[in-house]
Amino acid sequence: MGIVIFDGIAYGMLxxxxxxxxxxxxxxxSFVNLAHGAFAMIGGYAAVTAMNQFGLGFFPxxxxxFVAAALVGGVLEFTLYRRLYRAHPLDQVLLSIGLVFVSVAVFTYFFGPTIQAFSPPESLTGSMSLMGLEVGRYRLFLIVCGFAILAGLLLxxxxxxxxxxxxxxxxxQRVARGTGIHVQRLFFLTFAFGCGLAGLGGALSLxxxxxxxxxxxxxxxxxLIVVCVGGAGTIIGPFVAALLVGIVDVAGKxxxxxxxxxxIYVFMVITLLVRPNGLIPRKGL
Amino acid sequence: MSELLAFDQVTAGYGDAVVLDRMSFSLEAGKSLAILGRNGVGKTTLLETLMGHTRVMSGSIRWNGQDITRMPSHRRARSGLGWVPQEREVFPSLTVEENLTVVATPGPWNLKRVYELFPRLQERRSNYGNQLSGGEQQMLAIGRALMTNPKLLLLDEPMEGLAPIIVEELALVVKLLCESEGLASVVVEQHPVLTLSMTHHAIVLERGQVVHAGHSQALAEDTHLLHGLLGVGQRPQPSRPSMDAPAGYTLLPQGA
Known part of the structure; x- marks a missing residue:
């Protein structure tokens, strides 16, 4: 039981x-960005390349x-995404799902269709004893990372x-602009940062x-389940939702x-029936 | 006095819908302007156009010697247009203090002075924007505009839905800002009597056009004209709230 919850939490942190x-x-x-997973994938491949091709350690x-995914995210925001901020959600879906297919093709072309070899550093392999539980070091590392990043983001x-x-x-948004906030630049920075985090998550998922x-x-x-169940636009919402989804998924399997x-689909349907705006909707909703 | 703001044959609206139809008017520096008119004549659209939230199809807007017709909203705000939106629209997930500091720009207005003007906001500094009464939200919306250190305040139906005593206090503040700080206002309102008492000049809109422009006082005294333009003022108005501040009065009473 304990180890199922622990593994669920580790998966949830990812x-x-x-x-x-x-x-x-x-x-x-309000951008429906279905390509978000592609930025995680960029991070994953960047980490694999850095380690296998350039001989860098896991932590570098x-x-x-993070840097690779944030850079690509910034470039795509500047060239593609910002044109569709006011577009119909269907247009956003079409653009971003198109980007997903492009990314699938690009990575297949350069890296092949097979699963990438990855071996975690010595310090994160094996297991250790924690409060009477034999837990995987790598999963423990994920949980620590998750809490650290949660704390940083909230701060x-x-x-x-x-x-x-x-x-x-x-x-x-309208009032923010009308009171002098440079919303476009804010979007650019935030989008790139969010992509960078996805990239980091992608690398950790290796x-x-x-x-x-x-x-x-x-x-x-x-x-998408994590964001919908948690409530879009918050930090705590997706955090709670991710942990629940992780635990439900691992426990279920x-x-x-x-x-x-x-x-997890049953879980999602029930949660959204009870709380249509997500577990922790943002204030003023 | 030099011209501060001018609309020159501005046609604007939302999408393909035209709301302002070749509208022209101008405002001198240091003078407050009332924008009156019945419901749906384009009063709010005028302010939204000035802030860059509508589609301008033709004409030009000059502000402080600059053509701002195509300028992005946030630069207009930074160039000294202090917008107080309709319905206040304070940021609900920011505290009172964050609502003020998030838009702060260097200048004579800072947190301390806004709190001096509205002591009530200091008492509620840690409350979130959605935990305030209507009057407090309006004070916060005005305070937020002041934090951008504006050259002109744009007030969109500032008295709507507020208790009469709060309305009087806010009107007093707006007048004081103009008289002692030289900060003039553009006031959009449904109710002409109070608005005219707060301003120097007035324009009346109908179907997106200016149908009357003149001195506020003259319009307030001409009840027939006022009735003709707005459908009010036929009967002599009951004595209107005095907007003259007592001597030495600079701040709102505590706990207003």
């Missing part, structure tokens, strides 16, 4: 890291994954002027999920193997 950027994109810019590779969002600007723009070109599509549904894959 989902949180990847999906939190999507929550901000959907909440702040994590930095590289930035709630305690800095930049964070207040983001919240103001999420609340009311030790848990397999990285292959269909990654962006395969896990998309999980990211462990205890009810024949039903396991369906349980």
């Amino acid at each position: 989902l949180f890291l990847i999906a939190v950027g999507l929550s901000v994109t959907m909440g702040l810019m 590779a994590l930095v590289a994954s 930035v969002l709630n305690r800095t002027r930049y964070g207040a600007m983001v919240r103001a723009a999420v609340d009311n 030790g848990i999920l397999g990285l292959e070109p269909s990654f962006a599509l395969k896990y998309l549904i999980f990211f 462990y205890y009810l193997p024949e039903l396991g894959a369906f349980l």
Whole structure:
């Protein structure tokens, strides 16, 4: 029981890291960005390349994954995304799902269709004893990362002027502009940052999920569930939702193997019936 | 006095719908302007156009010696247009203090002075924007505009839905800002009597055009004209709230 919850939390942390950027994109810019998983994939491949081609260690590779995904995210925001901020959601879906297919093809072309080899550093392999539980070191590392990034994000969002600007723009874009906030630049920075976090999540997922070109599509549904269930535009919402989805998914597969894959959908439907705006809707909704 | 703001044959609206139809008017520096008219004649659209939230099809807007017709909203705000939106629209997930500091720009107006003007806001500094009464929200919306250190305040139906005593206090503040700070206002309102008492000049809109322009006082005294333009003022109005501040009065009473 304990280990199922622990593994569920570790899996949830991964989902949180990847999906939190999507929550901000959907909440702040009202942009339905189905390509968010592609940025996670960019991070994953960047980390693999950094380690296997350039011989970097795992931790520098994590930095590289963030930078690579944030850079690509920034370029795409500037060239494509910002043209569709006011477009119909269907247009946004078409553009972003198109980007997913492009990314699948590009990574298949350069890296082949197979799962990428990855071996975590010595310090993160094996297991250790924690409060009477034998837990995987890598999963423990994921949980620590998740909490650290959650704390960092909450600090930035709630305690800095930049964070207040983001919240103001999420609340009311028109008034934010009309009171002098440069919303377009805010979008650019936030979008790139969210992509960077997704990239970091993608790199961290190397030790848990397999990285292959269909990654962006395969896990998309999980990211969307986390954001919908949690409530778009918040940090805490996706965090709670990601942990619940992670635990439900791992527990389902462990205890009810024949039903396991369906349980998270049941969970999502029930949560949204009870709380249509998500577990933790943002203030003023 | 030099011209501060001018609309020159501005046609604007939303999508393909025209709301302002070749509208022209101008405003001198240091003078307050009332924008009156019945429901749906384009009063709010005028302010929204000035802030860059509508589609301008033709004409030009000059502000402070600059053509701002195509300027993005946030630059207009930074160039000194202090917008107080209809329905206040304070940021609900920001505290009172964050609502003020998030838009702050350097200048004579800062947090301390806004709190001096509205002590009530200081008492509620840690409350979120959606935990305030209507009057407090309006104070916050005005305070937020002041924090951008504006050259002109744009007030969109500032008295709507507020208790009469709050309305009087806010009107007093707007007058004081003009008289002691030299900060003039453009006031959009349904109710002409109070608005005319707060302003120097007035324009009356109908179907997106200016149908009357003149001194506020003259319009307030001409009840027949006022009735003809707005459908009010036929009967002599009951004595209107005095907007003259007592000597030495600079701040709102505590706990207003």
